Amino acid sequence: MHVRTTSLALSLLCALGVATSAQAAGTLHFANWSDYYPPELLKKFEADTGIKATLDAYDSNETLLAKLKAGGGAYDVVVPSDSFIEIMVKEDLLQKFDKSKLTNLAHLKDTFKTLSYDPGHDYSVPYLWGTTGFSYDSAQVPGGKLEESWKPFFEPAPELKGKVVALNSIEELFVPAAYYLGVDECTEDPKQAQKIQDLLLKQKPSLAMYNSDGTIERMAAGEVAMHEQWNGAFHRAHAQRASLTYVYPKEGIRVFIDNFVIPKDATNVAEAHAFINWMMQPENIAAASNFAKYNNAIEGSDKFMDKELFEDPAINTPADKLSLLKPFQLCSPKALALRAKVWTKLKK
Structure with missing residues (x-):
């Protein structure tokens, strides 16, 4: 059934994070550390938003830095560690967030709301730590x-x-x-x-x-x-x-804290914001924690996380x-x- 979407309805759908025809046309090129993100979660992101997503991998912060210096337009979201955020900012390799599109920043746990390497979350949002x-x-x-x-x-x-x-x-x-x-x-x-x-x-x-x-x-x-x-x-x-x-x-x-950032030359910026905001939903970041076996920074994610993570002293210090x-x-x-x-x- 074809339904005409009014501007008001469109605004409501966007506010709720529901897929729209504008989103459905989008693509996201995501790069992360190898074996550090569940492929099935990317499928869920595609189903939830209509955005087509691809996943590439790298093995170190140094490798990622070299890739961005060579031209970061190949990726829309990447995941550097805390120690590389300021280096990338100083070298003008990242772009500032439009925080009006990151409403789920409100879900950050208090411990992670102000971090030394990016106090205002202008360029980065915690992924896993x-x-x-x-x-x-x-x-x-x-x-x-x-x-x-x-x-x-x-x-x-x-x-x-x-x-x-x-x-x-x-x-x-x-x-x-x-x-x-x-x-x-x-x-x-x-x-x-x-x-x-x-x-x-x-x-x-x-x-x-x-x-x-x-x-x-x-x-x-x-x-x-x-x-x-x-x-x-x-x-x-x-x-x-x-x-x-x-x-x-x-x-x-x-x-260490690994972070979502958007490269300066990213081509799908709206989709990048949509992905990062989607990942700050408790059930989504919990799925990443359950796969990679690391903690995260999102309030309310604990109830979706595997009990075994809290029982392992290597994870729960x-x-x-x-x-x-x-x-x-x-x-x-x-x-x-x-x-x-x-x-x-x-x-x-």
Whole structure:
């Protein structure tokens, strides 16, 4: 049955987030970290809005940054981490939100309403958040148990040579190395950066690889004994291999927040806003949490989330470990330049 939609009715439909003929003609090109978004949720978005959506993947913030610098018009929404938001803003790679189209910002939990890297949510909205620690297979490590410290990861036992994997990101290595050595993660002192470089170069021969993809599969299959890993990835691997343990190092563990942003050169801007606003509905973001096994920032999502997430201490940090959580720190260009030099040396 064909129904003529009046302007008033159209306004009401838009306010309710219901698909309209204008939306139905749209397309969304979405890019996210690999294995970090449920494909079936994108199908639900298409069904709810009439917008046709595609999903592409990348393996690190550095890869995403390079893609945006090369021309971000290929994507309408991408998901960088907290530490890369200001870098992308300063390099004019993102566009400001039209917050009148993001009415579901009201659903943000109080903790996430003001964040240091984008206090007014002008460019970013939280997607999922978690911690970056490391996991090990108790069936493969000497003695079956490791110290709750970064020491076993950065200075592995000789028996573990070739059985340890680090994430392929200078940020993910430099920051925990700084925690372990008691160095300021935002140091501008070349001597302090040298200490971190020396530690990472000493660790390198013990590593099987630097790789941010496949962390779940490698640990679940027992291919390696230890892996720097995000807590949600650990949860998914642990479901397949009971002998895995997630470590909260005594020196501290980084909390990360991944975010939805719209690239400066995005072509489907209205659709991008529609998608981000749709993802801030509690049941939709909960579906992403249930798939990726990370927490989110939306009030009311808990009732749609799997109970197992709240029962895993890797996801729901125990009270006695909360003091170990370290939020993102914004470092100076000089400090970041030092990090880049360390990375260049390490990857030679």
